[in-house]
Amino acid sequence: MRNTIVSLLAVLFGLLAGALLMAVTGHNPFEGYRYLFEGGMRDISRFGDTLATATPLIFTGLSVAFAFRTGLFNIGAAGQMLFGGFCATAVGLTLDLSKPLMLVCTVLAGFLGGALWAFIPGLLKAKFNVHEVVSTIMMNWIAYWTIYYMVPAYFKGEYLETESRQLPDFASLKSPFLSEAFGGSYINLGIFLAVLAVIVIAFIINKTTLGYELKAVGFNRHAAEYAGIGVNRGIIVSMLIAGGLAGLGGVAEFTGNASNIQIGKLPTQGFDGIAVALLANNAPLGVLFAAVFFGLLYSGRGFMNAMTDVPPEIADSIIAIIIYFAATSILIERLVRKLLRIRADKREQSAEKGRES
Amino acid sequence: MDYVVEMLNIRKEFPGVVANDDITLCLRRGEIHALLGENGAGKSTLMGMLFGMYEPDRGIIKVRGKETIISNPNVANRLGIGMVHQHFKLVSNFTVTENIILGNESRKGLVIDTETASKRIRSISEQYGLNVDPHAKIEDISVGMQQRVEILKMLYRDAEVLILDEPTAVLTPQEIEELGKVMKNLIDEGKSIILITHKLKEIKAVADRCTVIRRGKTIGTVEVSTTSEADMAEMMVGRQVTFKVSKQAAKPADSVLRIDSLTVKNSKKVLGLKDFNLDVRAGEIVGIAGVEGNGQTELVEAITGLRKAESGSILYDGQNIVNWPIRTRIEKGIGHIPEDRQKRGLVLEYSIEENMILEVYQKRPFSKHGLLNKAAIRAYAKRIIESFDVRSGQGATSVTRSLSGGNQQKAIIGREIEQDPMLLIAVQPTRGLDVGSIEYIHKRLIEQRDKGKAVLLVSLELDEIMNISDRIAVVNNGELIGIVQASETSEHELGLMMAGLRGGEVAQ
Ligand SMILES: Nc1ncnc2c1ncn2[C@@H]1O[C@H](COP(=O)(O)OP(=O)(O)OP(=O)(O)O)[C@@H](O)[C@H]1O
Ligand SMILES: [Mg+2]
Numbered sequence: 001m002r003n004t005i006v007s008l009l010a011v012l013f014g015l016l017a018g019a020l021l022m023a024v025t026g027h028n029p030f031e032g033y034r035y036l037f038e039g040g041m042r043d044i045s046r047f048g049d050t051l052a053t054a055t056p057l058i059f060t061g062l063s064v065a066f067a068f069r070t071g072l073f074n075i076g077a078a079g080q081m082l083f084g085g086f087c088a089t090a091v092g093l094t095l096d097l098s099k100p101l102m103l104v105c106t107v108l109a110g111f112l113g114g115a116l117w118a119f120i121p122g123l124l125k126a127k128f129n130v131h132e133v134v135s136t137i138m139m140n141w142i143a144y145w146t147i148y149y150m151v152p153a154y155f156k157g158e159y160l161e162t163e164s165r166q167l168p169d170f171a172s173l174k175s176p177f178l179s180e181a182f183g184g185s186y187i188n189l190g191i192f193l194a195v196l197a198v199i200v201i202a203f204i205i206n207k208t209t210l211g212y213e214l215k216a217v218g219f220n221r222h223a224a225e226y227a228g229i230g231v232n233r234g235i236i237v238s239m240l241i242a243g244g245l246a247g248l249g250g251v252a253e254f255t256g257n258a259s260n261i262q263i264g265k266l267p268t269q270g271f272d273g274i275a276v277a278l279l280a281n282n283a284p285l286g287v288l289f290a291a292v293f294f295g296l297l298y299s300g301r302g303f304m305n306a307m308t309d310v311p312p313e314i315a316d317s318i319i320a321i322i323i324y325f326a327a328t329s330i331l332i333e334r335l336v337r338k339l340l341r342i343r344a345d346k347r348e349q350s351a352e353k354g355r356e357s
Numbered sequence: 358m359d360y361v362v363e364m365l366n367i368r369k370e371f372p373g374v375v376a377n378d379d380i381t382l383c384l385r386r387g388e389i390h391a392l393l394g395e396n397g398a399g400k401s402t403l404m405g406m407l408f409g410m411y412e413p414d415r416g417i418i419k420v421r422g423k424e425t426i427i428s429n430p431n432v433a434n435r436l437g438i439g440m441v442h443q444h445f446k447l448v449s450n451f452t453v454t455e456n457i458i459l460g461n462e463s464r465k466g467l468v469i470d471t472e473t474a475s476k477r478i479r480s481i482s483e484q485y486g487l488n489v490d491p492h493a494k495i496e497d498i499s500v501g502m503q504q505r506v507e508i509l510k511m512l513y514r515d516a517e518v519l520i521l522d523e524p525t526a527v528l529t530p531q532e533i534e535e536l537g538k539v540m541k542n543l544i545d546e547g548k549s550i551i552l553i554t555h556k557l558k559e560i561k562a563v564a565d566r567c568t569v570i571r572r573g574k575t576i577g578t579v580e581v582s583t584t585s586e587a588d589m590a591e592m593m594v595g596r597q598v599t600f601k602v603s604k605q606a607a608k609p610a611d612s613v614l615r616i617d618s619l620t621v622k623n624s625k626k627v628l629g630l631k632d633f634n635l636d637v638r639a640g641e642i643v644g645i646a647g648v649e650g651n652g653q654t655e656l657v658e659a660i661t662g663l664r665k666a667e668s669g670s671i672l673y674d675g676q677n678i679v680n681w682p683i684r685t686r687i688e689k690g691i692g693h694i695p696e697d698r699q700k701r702g703l704v705l706e707y708s709i710e711e712n713m714i715l716e717v718y719q720k721r722p723f724s725k726h727g728l729l730n731k732a733a734i735r736a737y738a739k740r741i742i743e744s745f746d747v748r749s750g751q752g753a754t755s756v757t758r759s760l761s762g763g764n765q766q767k768a769i770i771g772r773e774i775e776q777d778p779m780l781l782i783a784v785q786p787t788r789g790l791d792v793g794s795i796e797y798i799h800k801r802l803i804e805q806r807d808k809g810k811a812v813l814l815v816s817l818e819l820d821e822i823m824n825i826s827d828r829i830a831v832v833n834n835g836e837l838i839g840i841v842q843a844s845e846t847s848e849h850e851l852g853l854m855m856a857g858l859r860g861g862e863v864a865q
Contacts, residue, residue, distance in 0.1 A: 207728055207729055208727050208728055209718055209719050209724045209727050209728070210727060212711070212718055212729060215704075215707075216707070216715070220700075220703075220705065220706075222700050223700070223715065225663065226683070226695060226701040226715075227687070227715040227716045228684030229684075
């Protein structure tokens with residue numbers, strides 16, 4: 001409850017600061033925001049786009065949040081997402097199956113690819129106490145260069161060296177039915193997968209012995225060890241799940257929102273996932289809302305840019321400011337407490353006055 | 358009267374509990390003022406408010422006669438108030454100097470000036486006879502030394518009023534004596550001290566006056582010299598407390614634990630336990646007596662599996678367990694009340710109920726097919742909370758961190774005894790407990806024995822060892838010096854053995 005208030009306040013302050021920025025740079029903040037939000041929500045098609053933009057963020061946010069709940073800082077969601085997406089693309093371009101079967105295979109491939117990418121840092125941490133921040137960042141670059149080599153070598157597109165062939169329809173998460181229902185939006189089946197992932201992760205964290213073990217390891221590994229919980233196993237399992245989630249983000253991005261994979265890019269959603277998790281205070285349901293909110297800003301900024309002369313970077317700045325406020329939530333919490341105290345004092349005073357008179 | 362600190366009619370509420378309800382405590386200049394009360398009575402909370410960690414809901418704090426609002430610890434520092442917390446707050450891979458200047462660093466250009474600081478630390482250390490090496494790393498020094506670092510930290514910041522929250526709970530008897538001397542030195546230099554402790558003997562030895570609180574209310578302030586220990590205990594608990602435990606002679610049966618030439622390395626990779634032999638039988642309590650750091654930790658951790666044995670064997674119920682995983686040892690009936698409750702014993706971020714199933718969560722009825730059964734967990738936790746009188750604001754759902762130190766300890770003891778282990782290893786089980794709780798825990802340990810279980814008791818307190826154990830094994834420098842019958846030994850004999858003199862030599 002208190003955490004929710006803090007997150008909402010962070011968002012509010014971020015928006016206020018954005019308004020200030022717009023005003024200072026000589027734009028009308030009301031107009032700016034109107035178009036920003038209209039751009040993300042004006043009609044069902046735009047809202048579909050917002051959800052589609054949010055989908056990979058939900059996965060990467062969940063990935064970071066889940067790792068964090070178990071005491072690990074997964075900076076490598078970008079690499080896991082890229083490699084997972086690559087695995088899914090490779091499967092989609094190679095196998096020849098019916099659509100349902102194919103989707104099961106691409107999703108599985110994406111999960112496993114991401115999990116593999118996170119397994120290595122997990123193993124390094126468990127066996128040699130190598131800090132995961134360092135090793136996951138290195139894995140990001142290994143993924144980057146692996147894709148840089150693999151795509152032109154084996155999956156080269158017809159015209160461009162720098163991207164893979166287009167996925168056939170039966171290997172894509174796009175669904176004509178869904179697109180039409182959302183008025184031609186590029187929303188796809190990924191969003192259902194993402195919501196399902198939120199539910200599953202929330203369930204694992206709160207209701208299962210696995211979640212109990214992993215959290216215990218994350219909070220206090222000495223106590224976990226004392227209780228006979230396998231600390232090293234916990235670290236590896238947790239990284240596997242986190243990596244798999246990021247890998248699914250790759251599936252959603254590269255076989256859903258897009259229909260091929262490009263080289264020379266680390267997906268930004270990997271890093272935005274950290275922001276999402278932070279704003280969500282690492283709660284799965286919070287991740288869902290935070291990701292959709294960020295998706296809204298990202299998909300609305302183009303419209304804002306088209307309709308006004310507010311630069312689209314304002315949206316990025318707002319996100320950055322929100323992150324600052326979320327990261328310094330302790331300050332906001334203090335503020336909340338102070339406000340509550342002042343209110344309580346006032347109530348007490350008026351109660352006393354009431355008694356006196 | 359010249360008071361340095363007056364806390365008048367203080368009230369502080371936490372969710373579900375009134376921790377302080379109209380408490381008054383006045384500290385005279387140059388006195389040692391003891392603060393006594395049951396576990397969870399509100400002592401740490403009261404001192405937390407004097408140190409600016411919480412603000413009182415009601416009441417007035419006056420410092421040197423002037424009413425003040427201490428909104429955070431920096432304000433307290435400026436007012437010359439310093440505090441050593443119940444659980445130390447030192448950075449373990451920093452040096453003493455780095456820890457002391459942390460948050461208060463003086464600079465020379467752009468770099469932190471540690472040289473001048475360590476000189477000053479050395480001179481303060483000499484002035485008060487603290488004997489602290491400013492360049493030692495925290496992780497390398499004993500708990501007693503760490504505590505003196507905490508005291509130094511206050512003195513470095515020119516504290517006039519020193520709050521010590523259960524400073525002696527983690528100290529060896531020798532260290533306690535030294536601390537007593539240090540406190541006298543401090544008083545001679547014009548400082549004033551508030552001392553929280555559960556040990557009435559210490560209050561008698563060093564304090565001038567004593568304020569007793571019970572369940573958040575002041576019971577009264579007494580002159581220590583004219584009040585007996587029994588009277589203070591009664592004021593605090595509200596009934597008479599027996600200090601002696603009554604127990605019948607043990608009826609030991611078969612051996613449960615047989616340790617044979619066990620050798621274990623300590624954390625510095627040198628031998629901490631050498632060629633150790635010990636036998637613990639069903640239906641007896643074997644006490645391990647010794648000065649801290651003489652192999653007790655290595656012994657306990659080797660039995661529980663937290664540390665690898667170099668050589669030798671540990672036979673438990675006839676089987677050699679040296680290579681068993683920790684989980685198996687627990688499941689086969691080895692219970693362990695760990696020495697460090699916050700490091701090993703509890704996940705502080707978990708609620709009490711979650712901590713109560715730390716070792717059994719994977720078993721029925723607490724979980725089935727990997728799913729936790731919240732109702733069964735709650736019922737189980739409630740039972741432990743009730744029988745061991747674990748007090749907290751919100752019962753089973755309270756966050757463990759919010760419990761008072763003594764109540765955290767009671768929760769661990771409850772958890773371990775409730776599993777009814779065949780072998781219970783209790784390390785300093787009553788550390789930080791009030792006299793009433795100690796009485797109860799001792800009773801439960803003996804009950805365990807009478808049910809035919811084996812108990813291995815490790816304690817630094819000779820009184821406890823002598824009162825509870827049937828046999829006493831004395832360790833020194835990682836070696837077994839000898840084993841004596843508790844009924845036939847004396848404090849004097851144990852003392853000599855703890856210093857390393859063999860039983861035979863003592864007898865002559
Ligand atoms: N931060 C907190 N949040 C909620 N409840 C708290 C908090 N701190 C203390 N309490 C509650 O206030 C009561 C008093 O706790 P306190 O730590 O002051 O006891 P104490 O007298 O120091 O006990 P002990 O001898 O065991 O250390 C306890 O019931 C405890 O659960
Ligand atoms: Mg306390």
